[in-house]
Amino acid sequence: MHSKLYLTVRLKSFHPYYSNRFVFIISKKFQAFFPLIKNQVFLPKRIERFTVLSSPHVDKKARDQFERRVHQRVLCWVFPYIGESKDFAFFFLRKFQILSTSAVGVESRITYTLKK
Numbered sequence: 001m002h003s004k005l006y007l008t009v010r011l012k013s014f015h016p017y018y019s020n021r022f023v024f025i026i027s028k029k030f031q032a033f034f035p036l037i038k039n040q041v042f043l044p045k046r047i048e049r050f051t052v053l054s055s056p057h058v059d060k061k062a063r064d065q066f067e068r069r070v071h072q073r074v075l076c077w078v079f080p081y082i083g084e085s086k087d088f089a090f091f092f093l094r095k096f097q098i099l100s101t102s103a104v105g106v107e108s109r110i111t112y113t114l115k116k
Helices: 016-029 083-099
Strands: 004-013 039-053 063-080 104-113
Touching (some): 004 016, 016 063, 016 104, 083 104
């Protein structure tokens, strides 16, 4: 039976420095346990632009423009499925939540594949 456990972590931040720093800290902290960055995918950044009237009563043509950029990255790890690897993956997830700051959003997903 060749089953595997996939741990996928999606990072979102408003500046690429924070996501790079988070990945660097994670890779240094957990390097002794498991070779961490198995696969790293950079997703396209999402840009939101919006315009606000600066003075709605007097001058309708006076406007301010703003934009917000969201940088995204997906990290993937593959564990051979053993009874302990499930606990090991949950250990990683707990540490991600502890090490994450308000500058980096962390979304995680665990999937199993069972093959005979």
